[in-house]
Amino acid sequence: MKSEKENKQFDVPQGYFESFDERLMIELKFQQLFPKKSDGFTVPENYFDQVEKTIIQLNKPQGKLVNYNFKTVIGSIAAIAAVLLVLFYVVNPIDKEMEFDSLSITSLENFFEDEERLQDYFSAEELSTIENNTSIFDDQVVTDEIIYEYVDQDIIQSSLADQ
DSSP: OOSSOOOGGGOOOTTTTTSHHHHHHHHHHHHHHSOOOOOSOOOOTTHHHHHHHHHHHHTOOOOOOOOOOHHHHHHHHHHHHHHHHHHHHHSOSOOOOOOGGGSOHHHHHHHHHOHHHHHHHSOHHHHHHHHHHHHHHHHSOOOHHHHHHHHHHHHHHHHHHHO
């Protein structure tokens, strides 16, 4: 058996120390001719003195951020528009009452001449009653004096009824 163990991994190559001086001189000349260039990753002066203050200022707590969902925003706008539209049509600032004087005579005549429409609203008996009642006024001429007499009689009768 061998007393000494051989470990060939740690062997020095042949002629290593003989040519070492030459190789070292070549490397030094090479570094003098071509100095080592910076790779662009240099730290500015006083960087580590100021970086801590800057990080603390940037990490100050901010207010809550509200995340707006597109569908929610569009839905809200549509709801507001619908409410305003309803208010515009329901709450009309101009209250205009329909008056009998505003109706034209021709529109009233056209309404009553259309027998098909009247039959939808009235029965046959009611239509004949209406025709009979209006025919009474065809023969008579109504003057202002007749109307005043009728109104005076009505006032007299109502005052007698109250007593």
